[in-house]
Amino acid sequence: MNILVINGSPKGAGSNSYQLTTAFLEGMKQELPDIQTKELFISRMDIKPCKGCFSCWSSTPGQCCIQDDMGQNIQDLLWADITIWSFPLYYFTVPGPLKSLIDRQLPMVLPFMEEKEGQVGNGNHPSRYDMSGKRTVVISTCGFYTAEGNYDGVYSLFDHLCGRGNYTAIFCGQGELFRVPELSARTDEYLSYVRQAGKEYGKGGISIETQELLNQLLLPRETFEACADASWGIDRKGAESGRESFGATRESDTLIFTRQMAALYHRENYPGKDIVLEMYYTDVDESCQILLGRDGSHVYTDGSLIATTRIETPAAVWRSIAAGEIRGDEAMMQGLYRVKGDFTLMLKWDSYFGSSHPQVKGEEAAQSQKNTNMNILLIPWVVLWIVPAMHRQWGCLMSIGVCALVPLIFYRNKKTVYDVLTNVLVTGISIAMLAGCSEKWMVPLSYLFFGLMWLLSCPGGQVPLTAHYSMNSYGGEDALQNVLFLKTNRILTMLWGILYLLTSVFTWFMMRTPISGLVGLINSAVPIFMGVFTVWFQKWYPAKVAEGK
Ligand SMILES: Cc1cc2nc3c(=O)[nH]c(=O)nc-3n(C[C@H](O)[C@H](O)[C@H](O)COP(=O)(O)O)c2cc1C
Structure with a gap:
């Protein structure tokens, strides 16, 4: 399949519209790897305006009297199965040099008048060549905040050239944003939709979902215009x-x-x-x-x-x-x-x-935007540490019940590997205690497991346990790329891990004293202080680093 790209921007390869066109082609190539492409950059070409002499219809049929690059362009148009017209909107229509190229296609039609089925307007010239099966894509950016209502001239032109709606159009407002590196988060996101559109076009046509994403504004009107x-x-x-x-x-x-x-x-x-x-x-x-x-x-x-x-x-x-x-x-x-x-x-x-556009990311992103919830991790452990100490059998059964219920109560939240591990460990310890294992061993062991879970998430390039939960307050998963955020959380996770390792030792001794039944309550008080410290440290530490201290 042959694809001809006609780039009508005076900026050539530096054109905003051409960025969209390149993304569209990349998408198409993913679906149709064998396509042949040829690109015409009008800014580098010699295309003189039509003289209106009609010699291409009379003295030299099919041949223009002007000797310039247009002769080869016509050959390329005939070669192409798909022509992609890429250009900026100029005064609500195509730029002048591109209009000259369009005018200079006159040798491609015959002089006779005819009515064509489904034609737009009143009058049509039959083609000199067999153009059946050829397809057209029109890609353009404009400077105003939206493409809506600004492309009526272009729609009209291509409706006349190709038949009403007989082409695929991608028109994008706020085009100048594509050359602002500071906004690349949003423009790259948009380009990914154009790539997707190209892929779908290669399969047969752009889906409604993708078209809707393409119709979204890059930035809200007020923000864009102020910018x-x-x-x-x-x-x-x-x-x-x-x-x-x-x-x-x-x-x-x-x-x-x-x-x-x-x-x-x-x-x-x-x-x-x-x-x-x-x-x-x-x-x-x-x-x-x-x-x-x-x-x-x-x-x-x-x-x-x-x-x-x-x-x-x-x-x-x-x-x-x-x-x-x-x-x-x-x-x-x-x-x-x-x-x-x-x-x-x-x-x-x-x-x-931030310049990205969260509401347009689609279903998949909506899933990944679900928040994690530390209650899913903490509730089973707290129940295990407090209730079986009051009544062993019912307490263990309750811990198992909580493990079964927590996923149901928090079904809207995203689960972490630590939530799952918690469920397995708390259920396992409860079953072991029901089966007769001594709480003098099982309770300290539970604190040990809990502490190890935190500590083992710290080394190497891992995301420390607390980061999985505190990221919700710092922009979601993007925070996991933040070195300072990870470092702060690594310190905190290590401190929590050490606290619970010490707690397991302390508990082991306490379980052998007459106040062993109060262990759960005593051990629940210590984390309150650690929690207050965590809240303070999360702000204090990054601020200290930022001050250069
Ligand atoms: C001469 C001229 C006329 C323009 N006319 C319009 C216009 O009518 N409507 C619009 O929204 N933008 C208009 N623009 C803005 C361009 O369409 C916009 O900057 C576009 O993104 C440039 O694309 P390019 O980099 O592919 O050339 C005009 C720009 C110029 C230089």
């Missing part, structure tokens, strides 16, 4: 003092960057208290403040606000982080930037400024 406006580095208010000279003075790069960052703020995640983020760009000695409030974000340059969180960094480092070239947490561990003040903002950064 786009900020990118020009021109204060909008300047327009009021004279439109003709508007734009002569440009804001500094760091201010533009700060404004764009502010534009990404998700005010729906407003924490209930205003945050002032101060960005101090050390290399240019400039600071900007972003007020994150209930009604949105505002940028200040006069330093008039009291910062809640201050980030000190060279602008280049921050740009690299924003562009995804280096992870923020890695940069922090390497001492490339410092954070002063409240560190909570850093821990919840993605929920305030």
